[in-house]
Amino acid sequence: MKTYLECLPCFMNQALRAGRMTTDDDAKVKKILDEVGGMIKYMPMEKTPAELGANVYKIIREITGVNDPYKKIKQENIAEAKALYPKLKQIVAKSENRLLTAIRIAIAGNVIDFGVNKTFSLVEDISRILEQKFAVLDFDIFVEELKNAKSILYLGDNAGESVFDKLLIEEMNKPVTYAVREIPVINDLVIQDAIDSGLDEVATIISSGTTAPGTILELCNPEFIQKFNNADMIISKGQGNYEGLSENNRSIFFLLKAKCPVISKHLNVIENDIVLKNINHAKND
Amino acid sequence: MKTYLECLPCFMNQALRAGRMTTDDDAKVKKILDEVGGMIKYMPMEKTPAELGANVYKIIREITGVNDPYKKIKQENIAEAKALYPKLKQIVAKSENRLLTAIRIAIAGNVIDFGVNKTFSLVEDISRILEQKFAVLDFDIFVEELKNAKSILYLGDNAGESVFDKLLIEEMNKPVTYAVREIPVINDLVIQDAIDSGLDEVATIISSGTTAPGTILELCNPEFIQKFNNADMIISKGQGNYEGLSENNRSIFFLLKAKCPVISKHLNVIENDIVLKNINHAKND
Numbered sequence: 001m002k003t004y005l006e007c008l009p010c011f012m013n014q015a016l017r018a019g020r021m022t023t024d025d026d027a028k029v030k031k032i033l034d035e036v037g038g039m040i041k042y043m044p045m046e047k048t049p050a051e052l053g054a055n056v057y058k059i060i061r062e063i064t065g066v067n068d069p070y071k072k073i074k075q076e077n078i079a080e081a082k083a084l085y086p087k088l089k090q091i092v093a094k095s096e097n098r099l100l101t102a103i104r105i106a107i108a109g110n111v112i113d114f115g116v117n118k119t120f121s122l123v124e125d126i127s128r129i130l131e132q133k134f135a136v137l138d139f140d141i142f143v144e145e146l147k148n149a150k151s152i153l154y155l156g157d158n159a160g161e162s163v164f165d166k167l168l169i170e171e172m173n174k175p176v177t178y179a180v181r182e183i184p185v186i187n188d189l190v191i192q193d194a195i196d197s198g199l200d201e202v203a204t205i206i207s208s209g210t211t212a213p214g215t216i217l218e219l220c221n222p223e224f225i226q227k228f229n230n231a232d233m234i235i236s237k238g239q240g241n242y243e244g245l246s247e248n249n250r251s252i253f254f255l256l257k258a259k260c261p262v263i264s265k266h267l268n269v270i271e272n273d274i275v276l277k278n279i280n281h282a283k284n285d
Numbered sequence: 286m287k288t289y290l291e292c293l294p295c296f297m298n299q300a301l302r303a304g305r306m307t308t309d310d311d312a313k314v315k316k317i318l319d320e321v322g323g324m325i326k327y328m329p330m331e332k333t334p335a336e337l338g339a340n341v342y343k344i345i346r347e348i349t350g351v352n353d354p355y356k357k358i359k360q361e362n363i364a365e366a367k368a369l370y371p372k373l374k375q376i377v378a379k380s381e382n383r384l385l386t387a388i389r390i391a392i393a394g395n396v397i398d399f400g401v402n403k404t405f406s407l408v409e410d411i412s413r414i415l416e417q418k419f420a421v422l423d424f425d426i427f428v429e430e431l432k433n434a435k436s437i438l439y440l441g442d443n444a445g446e447s448v449f450d451k452l453l454i455e456e457m458n459k460p461v462t463y464a465v466r467e468i469p470v471i472n473d474l475v476i477q478d479a480i481d482s483g484l485d486e487v488a489t490i491i492s493s494g495t496t497a498p499g500t501i502l503e504l505c506n507p508e509f510i511q512k513f514n515n516a517d518m519i520i521s522k523g524q525g526n527y528e529g530l531s532e533n534n535r536s537i538f539f540l541l542k543a544k545c546p547v548i549s550k551h552l553n554v555i556e557n558d559i560v561l562k563n564i565n566h567a568k569n570d
Binding site: 005006008009012013015016020026029030033034036037038039040041045 | 290291293294297298300301305311314315318319321322323324325326330
C-alpha cells in the first residue's frame, strides 16, 4: 500500500504525540516537528506509510536519545492483557466456535495502538468487539488453510495485543513462528516484549529485521524472508503489517481493526470495522 | 495568544483540507503540504496561530492560483443562515431575555468554521447551543458596557455566522462598525460576504486590513486601528480574533465556541464550550 496525502499530516500528529510521550522538553518536541515537517517534501509516496513513518520514530530517537519511549506503556499493556487472559480463555472455552472467538479476541487486542489517534479502554473494547459483525470474514478459507498447515508464520503488532495472539495460537494448535520488530518503534513488539507476553511458551519468536512499524519485506532479514516464503500459512496482525503486505502475491490472512481513514478506504470498509481478510488463497494451493 | 506545538500538525491538517477543497490535482496538494511542512521550522512560535496560519492559505493561493476557494461554500452558508433568520428572529422575540438569546444565536453561528477539523449541522447545532450552559458568561458586564456605548466595533469571523451577527446587532440597537478580513482566508468574511449577509442594512462594514484568519493588530490598516482605539465597546467573534486579541489591554467581549484543544485550554474551558468572556472591563471605565 502506498502512502496517501492524508498520511502526511498524520506523520506530524504522530511526531507530536510520540515526542510528548518521550520528553517533557518542548524545545526537543519542536525540533522533532521541524525535522518531520522538513522531511515531508522528500518522502517517496510510492513507499508504504509504515516505511516512511519509521523515519518519524528514528528522528525522535535521535533527538531525544531515548531508544524505547513506550517501554513502560508496553509493560503496562502486557500486564493488563495478562490479567484478562484467564477470563478470555474461559470465553473461548464456552463459545460455540472456539477458533472464531479466539480470532475475535486477537483482533480485539489490536485496539492497543499508540500509532493512531485513538484512545482505548481494553475491557470495553473487547466486550464490544466480541459482539461486533465482521466487515470482511474469510473464515472458511482460514479454517481450510489451517487444517493443511504444518507451519504458521504469525506477524505480531502491538505489545499487549500479543497476549491475545497467544490465545489464538493455542487454539490453532500448530507449530508457529511469531515475528516481531527488530527495534522498538511506537508500542510495537520487540523480542523481549514477546517473551514478556508469554509467547515463548507457544511459539518460536524471531525478529523480522524490520525497523518500521510494519512488515516491509525489503527491510527484513534473510531468516525472516525464508520463513515468509516457506510458511504454509501467514497470519498478519494490524495496520502496519497490512500496509507492508497488502500487495504481496502470496496467501496472507490479515486480522485487524481498521483504525484510520486511509486503511479503511484501502480495505473498502468503514473506520472501526473488524476484518479477517485473506488475499491470494488460490495461489497457495 | 502564542502558537502551541499542537498548532503545527493542525497547520498540516488545514493545508490538506483546504488544499483538497481548492483543487482536485493531488500533485498540487502534495506541493502545498511540502511547503507548509518545510515552513514549520521557520515559524516564530511567539506569534499567534492565526498569523502563522495565514501563510498556509497564502501558499494555497500561490500554488493553486485560486484566490477564494471557499467562495461557493460561503455563499451556501450565507443562504442557509438567511433561510433560518426569520425563525431565529421569532425565537429572540419570544424569549425571556432577548439580548442573551441573540448572543447565544450569534455564538451558535460560530460553528460554521472550515478552519477547524469539525463537521457541523447548522440547525442541530443551533438547537443545542440555544439550550447549552455558558462556560463563561460575563453578561452583566456586557449589558453595562452596551448601555453606555455610543459606538460598537464588531469583529466578524465566518461567512454565514455573519447573518446571526446581524440579529445580535439589531437587538443591541446601537451604531455598529462591522469589521471583516482584507482578503479571502478560509471561509472568513470579506466585505462582499458581509454585504451578502445583509450587514450593510444594520452596520458600517469595513476591512480590518488583516490577511490572517484573525485580528492581528500589526497587520491591520490605520482606519481600523482608529476604530479599535476609539470604539466604546468591542465585540470579537470566534477563535481567530481571540488568538489575535487575547492579550490586548483594552476591554473586549469574546463570543465564541471553543472548537480546538489549544483554544479551550487557553480559555480554561472544555472543547465545545460556549463563551461570552470579557477582558479588561475595568480599564474601560
